[in-house]
Amino acid sequence: MKDIDIDQRRKKVLCAIVDSYVETAMPVGSRTISQRFRRSVSPATVRNVMADLEEMQLIMHPHTSAGRMPTDRGYRFYVDSLLEPERLTKEEESVINKLLTRECRDFDSLMRASSRAISMITNVAGIVLTPRLxxxxxxxxxxxxxxxxxxxxxxxxxxxxxxxxxxxxxxxxxxxxxxxxxxxxxxxxxxxxxxxxxxxxxxxxxxxxxxxxxxxxxxxxxxxxxxxxRMDDRVYYEGTTSLMAYPEFKDIAKARLFLRFLEEGKDVLDLFNEDMEKEGIKVHIGKENSCKEIQECSIITSNYKIQHRTIGAVGAIGPTRMEYGKVISAVSYLSEMLGKVLEDIG
Amino acid sequence: MKDIDIDQRRKKVLCAIVDSYVETAMPVGSRTISQRFRRSVSPATVRNVMADLEEMQLIMHPHTSAGRMPTDRGYRFYVDSLLEPERLTKEEESVINKLLTRECRDFDSLMRASSRAISMITNVAGIVLTPRLxxxxxxxxxxxxxxxxxxxxxxxxxxxxxxxxxxxxxxxxxxxxxxxxxxxxxxxxxxxxxxxxxxxxxxxxxxxxxxxxxxxxxxxxxxxxxxxxRMDDRVYYEGTTSLMAYPEFKDIAKARLFLRFLEEGKDVLDLFNEDMEKEGIKVHIGKENSCKEIQECSIITSNYKIQHRTIGAVGAIGPTRMEYGKVISAVSYLSEMLGKVLEDIG
DNA sequence: AATAGCACTCTAAGTATTAGAGTGCTAATG
DNA sequence: CATTAGCACTCTAATACTTAGAGTGCTATT
Structure with a gap:
């Protein structure tokens, strides 16, 4: 790894930190990263790189003798520049397909099935807005x-x-x-x-x-x-119980505020409505969200369309420490499928 | 209080224990009870009574040097024999009325408003079943x-x-x-x-x-x-976030199991369907419930009717330590109102 | 530039200590 | 005889103390 561009290495290290932290929820030490690279770099070198990344505010220390974890900026960089697009597996796609086609008879069920589909595949909460009237x-x-x-x-x-x-x-x-x-x-x-x-x-x-x-x-x-x-636009969400298993929600008071935020629904609706004006996948990471209840969460949204007209939005919400790759693919795939299903029954 | 029937005193003490425990969530000591009776009985006497109640398995000790708390049997006796029927206050009734009449245009909203109404007034989760098709x-x-x-x-x-x-x-x-x-x-x-x-x-x-x-x-x-x-009987519930504030749910793993139980819905539906065959208010306390996820909870249910025919059920669920009097009145009142509202729009 | 070595820092887990809330029993009392 | 005061005893929960170890940052070395 000696003759690799230094920036390249920084990227790889950041990537490894994000991946490892997302997986374990524990601050990542230089030893761990070194091992991840099969010891092709020593922990000491990794520490130097880490010091750089910290200076760039991409990672941080909870305290002196702890490993590093990504900052919101770190996740942002990861999502924008490091993450290569992936696809859901055939199995995952078929889970979504089955769920949507099974529950498509009745509108309410379809909305619930869609949010459940996202939450089942990503393990974070799925959110679906009814088609804007x-x-x-x-x-x-x-x-x-x-x-x-x-x-x-x-x-x-x-x-x-x-x-x-x-x-x-x-x-x-x-x-x-x-x-x-x-x-x-x-x-x-x-x-x-x-x-x-x-x-x-x-x-x-x-x-x-x-x-x-x-x-x-x-x-x-x-x-x-x-x-x-009259607008009776509604927000469907499902999968909050899976969310409660995350260490991020071990503090029940925080979990409660978060749940209340979803239950209230108003802010979620506004956020999604705003995102609906933009095309493609939208990602909001941690403090980028204006609502303080979800500043330790990230939100992924996407539009769904009928006959090339945007009519609604789907998304996912979970702790900033989430599998962005998978969540993005799931939201993306679901939005596409939901549009198709609605087109069929329309 | 000397010349009061001994059984009468036991009842009063049990009542005081239940009331105090429901309020504070702390095991109740003999001093506290004595004070509640404005010192008309000494703590020592109360301790004797408590020993009796414990023998009857109406109250229990978490450990030697702790106060007493009601057992499921204790709550059962309290609900069946000690609790005198109360009414909601005018304000509470008007909260329900307003909510139901405001949201009655659309069926889905009405169901959600009903469950929210219960949860707002009782501080436990409200449950509403759609009218059985x-x-x-x-x-x-x-x-x-x-x-x-x-x-x-x-x-x-x-x-x-x-x-x-x-x-x-x-x-x-x-x-x-x-x-x-x-x-x-x-x-x-x-x-x-x-x-x-x-x-x-x-x-x-x-x-x-x-x-x-x-x-x-x-x-x-x-x-x-x-x-x-096709039956698409659905269970609406609301107010789980208020529930999370209870010390009973401080253990997030338990809270999660409980939420999953509600989210799953099947068992709730079965329970309510079964209760629907019986008239009046039904109370299920703690271990009386066959589902283990809710054996530290109590459920109150009641039917709602159109033209004297039962067509659905409403209810509430919360920790066994709940204000039975208030919850019972709220469920009872709501079931009546919901029937009326449905009759009007039917 | 990369690495080994080492002193230093901070947490988290485990242990010990202690105050006090509450009991149960016994003996005294009206 | 029911009631009560007194007292020894028990158990928890909070606090303080200790320590192992994970991880860093710096310096000297290759």
Whole structure:
């Protein structure tokens, strides 16, 4: 190893430190690294390299006589520059495939199966956001009379999401009118994204006059029913129990704060929504996260798409000390598969 | 206190031990009890009573020089004979009411709000089972064409549960036939419980002959679509994070087993299903539970009803050391309210 | 530049000590 | 006779003390 570029060696050492620390959760000593390289370098040399890496703030000391562990910056460098892309094994892929196809009948199950799939393969918590209603595309609407004053609206989107909501009509609109409205909407809104519907109808409204005007207005009233297009974006997560086995969560108070953070859901939702604007795999490491509850955690996210349109996001969360390679591949693969499954059932 | 029936005193002491232990989680000494009775009895006397209670296996010693704590039998006696029924405060009731009415638009939210309501008020985990499909009553069915081969079935029950499921038709049944089938079913099945539908149709089938026979057979095929009446009974639970604050869960390994137990869900479902056959509030204390993961926990369950028919169950789970009075009232009140809310939206 | 050697540091695990909370028993008391 | 005071005894949990060993950083050597 003598004639290797010094920077190359630094990289290798950092890599070894990360790998070893991820595996054992113990600060890594120079002896260990030396052995990892089959003694082709002495511990003393490794110590010198380590001193350099520490100066670069890529690794740190918990105390004088302890080994080194990666800093957030260290992980960042590892993820950006050292990690070569890997694929899940055939077995792992088939676990995901089976789970998704088995549970795809019902939307709720599919979401839960997806988050469970990630957590099973990566051993960290899996997170799945339901398809954003606003990004989904209108497919069909149908009104079903429940009793004298109430109507069940069934809205079908291209993501296979069927949204039921009950409307109180109070006799403003007759049944026959409602039937005409549904015919009109089904014809008119084909292929329009739910987020654009109101704008679209408003524009139509301005173009029209007289007799059709009132009809359109009623149609608009119906489609604007608060519960119908209301965001009920939900965060599914699973696998927190596996997380509790990590030494990082041995302090139950910390574990509790973390769980509360997930249970609360708001911040998770915001984070994922923000990430959804960007393409590809996103990685947030430790202190890079603005929420203090998860500053010792890392989050990996990815979008899933239907017909090349991003409609939702999946991800994983666990301690900063995680197997980034595997988690990234799992999140990536799942996002792809979930898109496909949704496309099939949509 | 001298001239009080000796049994009466034992009861009071047991009661005091339970109350104090529930509050502090520390074994209760004779001094403490004596003070609780404003020194009307001396610690020595209390010690004698305690010795009796211990002989009856209602309380125990963790070790010689520690105070007493209730045994499972002790809690059982406390719950059955000592606890007088209490009501939630107006504030607590209004917390439940607000939560349920605010989240009642959508079924999933309602279930989650219910479990959260229990956990918020009792500080233990709240559990809610979705209305059993088989116990619900048929209200309306509608078929919506999705594409050439698939049909979305929308089944509405009296519990407001709207069940969507997709059917692959493969041209066995024409659209017009399907329409006639829905009209037939809507007319015929009014008021029949979903669990009885198959039997009912089979009976009808045997009565009929010739032309109508084939029609009935197709109707039956449709209603028997595996995903339609398939049990997808689900367990909602919330409030596990509050649970983690209890000293009982300071051992993270135990906490993990417990969480896994809930996450798994199967055993919870079985337990609640079994309890559903019985009326009123059911209490399972510690070792009375057959699942070893929860033998240091107690479970309180109650049914909820629509039109006097039991269709589901709610409950709470926490450490045996819980405020039984409050938890029982909360579960009881919630089950009542949930039934009402479901009746309203059904 | 790489390595061996060595003094030095710090933790974590094990051991010892001790204060005090609480008991159970016995004898005294109204 | 039920109740109580007194007292010796027990056990825990907290604190302090000790020590082995893992690992470093520096210096001298190859």
């Amino acid at each position: 606003k990004r989904s595309i209108f497919k069909h609407i149908e009104f079903i009379s429940m009793d004298s004053s109430r109507v069940l609206t069934v809205l079908i989107t291209n993501s296979g999401l069927v949204k039921n909501s009950v409307m109180d009509l109070e006799d403003e609109i007759s049944r026959s009118e409602l039937f005409r409205i549904s015919e009109f909407l089904n014809h008119e809104l084909e292929g329009i994204s739910l987020g654009d519907i109101k704008d679209y109808l408003t524009r139509r409204l301005l173009e029209q006059c007289d007799s059709f005007y009132n009809f359109l207005k009623k149609a608009m009233l119906v489609i604007s029913s608060p519960s119908l297009l | 088989k116990r619900s009553i048929f209200k309306h069915i509608e078929f919506i064409s999705m594409d050439s081969s698939r049909v979305l079935t929308v089944l509405i029950t009296n519990s407001g549960l709207v069940k969507n499921s997709v059917m692959d038709l493969e041209d066995e049944i024409s659209r017009s036939e399907l329409f006639r089938i829905s009209e037939f079913l809507n007319h015929e099945l009014e008021g029949i419980s979903l669990g009885d539908i198959k039997d009912y149709l089979t009976r009808r089938l045997l009565e009929q002959c010739d032309s109508f026979y084939n029609f009935l057979k197709k109707a039956m095929l449709v209603i028997s679509s595996p995903s339609l009446l």
